[in-house]
Amino acid sequence: MVENYDAIQPAGSREPPASISFAVWAVTSTFALVLVGLIIGAPLLQSSHPAFSASIYKTFSFVCHQIPERSFHLAGHQFAVCSRCTGLYSGFAIAGLIYPLVRSLKRARTPRRLWLFLAPLPLLIDFSLTYFGIWQNTHASRFLTGALLGSVAVFYIMPGLIELSLAVTRRFSSLPLP
DSSP, X not given: OOSOGGGGOOTTOSSOHHHHHHHHHHHHHHHHHHHHHHHHHHHHHTTTOHHHHHHHHXXXXXXXXXXXXXXXXXXXXXXXXXXXXXXXXXXXXXXXXXXXXXXXXXXXXXXXXXHHHHTTHHHHHHHHHHHTTSOOOOHHHHHHHHHHHHHHHHHHHHHHHHXXXXXXXXHHHTSOOX
């Protein structure tokens, strides 16, 4: 991976790498916030816009089991995803927002892979202990273990997206203009 994008900026580039990095961060963070908004908005929209709410639930049903007993509820209706998935999306969104305060957007280097393997351990322990009947997990434990994994994932996904965007930009900037 590339440590510093300035070192590989293509000659004659119209857009500096910093603006590409910022755009990737802004789009990714906005997308994550919209997802969290939809998750929380689905129960609120059930009475005023039931068709739109139903489409939100249907869309999220492809990635989450949506078991009511394992979901947060708002206005008498469950969130669009379970509490663990709510944690994953929320953790990703919050970490995504603060990402530029923690790491430079110009760095494509990810943290050591060890952190990527350690982040899901609390989630796996929480799941396993409940599965084997040793203890019963709660909305809070599901949410927190999901949020931990989601927030760590940002530090691997964001550099990859920035690097991919830079590669695509470099590829298309080398094409002749019509």
